[in-house]
Amino acid sequence: MxxxxxxxxxxxxxxxxxxxxxxxxxxxxxxxxxxxxxxxxxxxxxxxxxxSFAWINAGAKGPSYYHDFNRRSMEMWDRFALGLGVDVGLRWGGKVSWEATTERARLLEEWVQRAQRWGYPTRLVGPRELADLEPSLSTGPVVAAELSPIDGQVExxxxxxxxxxxxxxxxxxxxxxxxxxxxxxxxxxxxxxxxxxxxxxxxxxxxxxxxxxxxxxxxxxxxxxxxxxxxxxSPGVVVRTSPVPRLMHKLQVVYAPPLDSAQDEVHFRQTSDGSVQIGEGTQESLRRDDSKCHADDLLARAVCYLPGLSGAMADPVPVGYRPxxxxxxxxxxxxxxxxxxxxxxxxxxxxxxxxxxxxxxxxxxxxxxxxxxxxxxxxxxx
Ligand SMILES: Cc1cc2nc3c(=O)[nH]c(=O)nc-3n(C[C@H](O)[C@H](O)[C@H](O)COP(=O)(O)OP(=O)(O)OC[C@H]3O[C@@H](n4cnc5c(N)ncnc54)[C@H](O)[C@@H]3O)c2cc1C
Missing domain, CATH: 3.50.50.60 (FAD/NAD(P)-binding domain)
Structure with a gap:
């Protein structure tokens, strides 16, 4: 046509x-x-x-042709944003995740191996490198950690x-x-x-x-x-905080482990206006609780890993439905x-x-x- x-x-x-x-x-x-x-x-x-959490990535996206499709798009983002001619909040700097238990660490290591087979430049990093990457993070115990250096975020x-x-x-x-x-x-x-x-x-x-x-x-x-x-x-919830001074200077996205076995991992990113967006679980996790109480709980969990966030207020955001x-x-x-x-x-x-x-x-x-x-x-x- x-x-x-x-x-x-x-x-x-x-x-x-x-x-x-x-x-x-x-x-x-x-x-x-x-x-x-x-x-x-x-x-x-x-x-x-x-x-959206708006994390630009090709990580856990198999099979390899679907990974390649996402990867191709990642590589097109700079040109797309340049053509738009205004600051759309596109930031590169990578994503880290880490695990605090042996069982979850094994899954993370397997995931890194699979992503590397697809040619994704993710790699395992030690606790010291993790700490150096983003000094504002308070990681707690680290059994395994991973850095995906080419991931980014946008608004x-x-x-x-x-x-x-x-x-x-x-x-x-x-x-x-x-x-x-x-x-x-x-x-x-x-x-x-x-x-x-x-x-x-x-x-x-x-x-x-x-x-x-x-x-x-x-x-x-x-x-x-x-x-x-x-x-x-596919409902999902990402809450926002009030703006805070810049806490994340290099990394764009953080996936931190569950605080206990009853919880999911928490993920966060700081946008260009200083507010921090916080979600939990994976990119496909189904979540419907958009109450203020849940927003406060997510913020409290994020503060454990990003103490500089402690003065912020959590803003509940209505459930979003993923296509x-x-x-x-x-x-x-x-x-x-x-x-x-x-x-x-x-x-x-x-x-x-x-x-x-x-x-x-x-x-x-x-x-x-x-x-x-x-x-x-x-x-x-x-
Ligand atoms: C909680 C959550 C987290 C996410 N995290 C990520 C992430 O980290 N990374 C990532 O890449 N993606 C993520 N996604 C997915 C991503 O946000 C979506 O894939 C993307 O926003 C879809 O864009 P869209 O334009 O297709 O749909 P939408 O943004 O939903 O736009 C569809 C539009 O169609 C309009 N519309 C619907 N019906 C009609 C109608 N009958 N007539 C006229 N207009 C109509 C709506 O008003 C709407 O404006 C996430 C999504 C959610 C909800």
């Missing part, structure tokens, strides 16, 4: 969803000269993107805002508060459908191509055109039964925003079929 040749009479590409994934796709499309409309049921960035809301700014400069239409209730499609030969327009409270929005980057809302919208994009429900395809892997590409409908839904969308934006634009504008996306096609659920 190459749109380039028809630019004069085109209705253009409509991107549904202005989270970090839709924003990146729209930005890359506009950069290719495509007429773009972005519609979002709420404010740009207010979905999963603003609830998703700033990325979305910057994309919207660049899009407006390029003449794109941005329609916040326009929840799409259905895709209006017509059936052609051999049962192949084509989306003609999107139904919104502002009226019907016509399209040549529609990109569904509506996060958790993608499943319902795709179903209105007969396309199955099944997802899991999470049923098998955990991205869903990217045109739907075979609706060839002008492009699906883009993924977990790890903060890490993956640059690669998805650039490659989706290539498929939409040039009609290319990018082979490294073949692992993630929507038809696997057909």
């Amino acid at each position: 190459a749109v380039q040749a028809r630019r004069d009479e085109e209705r253009g590409v409509v991107v549904v969803g202005a989270g970090i994934v839709g924003a990146s796709i729209a930005y890359h499309l506009a950069g290719r000269g495509v007429r773009v409309t972005v519609v979002d049921g709420a404010a740009p960035g207010s979905g999963a993107s603003s609830h 998703p809301q700033r990325v979305v805002d910057a994309c919207m700014l660049r899009l407006r400069e390029r003449g794109a239409s941005i329609l916040p508060g326009a929840r799409v209730s259905a895709l209006s499609s017509v059936r052609g030969e051999k049962g192949v459908r084509r989306v003609e327009s999107l139904v919104t409270p502002l009226g019907e929005v016509p399209c040549d191509v529609v990109v569904l980057a509506a996060g958790t809302g993608t499943t319902d919208l795709a179903s209105t055109a007969g396309v199955d994009v099944p997802q899991q429900v 999470m395809p049923l098998d955990g892997y991205p869903v990217l590409g045109f739907a075979p039964s609706v060839p002008n409908l492009y699906v883009a839904v993924t977990h790890s969308g903060v890490t993956l925003a640059p690669v998805i934006g650039e490659l989706a634009a290539m498929e939409i504008v040039d009609g290319a079929r990018v082979e490294i996306l073949d692992h993630y096609r929507p038809e696997r659920f057909a």
